[in-house]
Amino acid sequence: MDKPYLIWSNEHRAWWSPNRCGYTTVIEKAGRYERVEAIAIASAARGGWVAGKNPPEIALPEADALDQALSPNRLEAYLNARCQCGQPATTKYDGDQMCEPCATYCARRDFEEADMPG
Numbered sequence: 039m040d041k042p043y044l045i046w047s048n049e050h051r052a053w054w055s056p057n058r059c060g061y062t063t064v065i066e067k068a069g070r071y072e073r074v075e076a077i078a079i080a081s082a083a084r085g086g087w088v089a090g091k092n093p094p095e096i097a098l099p100e101a102d103a104l105d106q107a108l109s110p111n112r113l114e115a116y117l118n119a120r121c122q123c124g125q126p127a128t129t130k131y132d133g134d135q136m137c138e139p140c141a142t143y144c145a146r147r148d149f150e151e152a153d154m155p156g
């Protein structure tokens with residue numbers, strides 16, 4: 039994903055979680071969205087932006103959101119986060135910081151476990 043976007047919800051006073059699945063006040067755990075998707079969500083959700091009213095949702099480039107939300111120390115920790123396998127963490131999965139292959143593996147494993155009977 040190049041230049042990921044975050045979505046701030048004024049109504050929930052929180053960030054959209056990954057996969058449009060709820061909200062979080064912890065920016066590191068916020069969902070990362072493609073720009074086109076984030077803009078589409080922010081411009082359409084709850085009637086979209088109306089002149090004279092607070093926008094219900096606002097799409098922000100991840101880098102700009104992090105620079106505004108995090109102290110320098112917390113930002114550095116976030117940017118240097120490593121996956122448990124040692125690779126730089128490039129994606130978020132259920133709030134964990136992972137590299138893309140590990141996140142993909144976990145998503146597939148969780149899907150299959152959820153599919154198991156009993």
Ligand SMILES: [Zn+2]
Binds near residue numbers: 121123137138139141
């Ligand atoms: Zn990994």
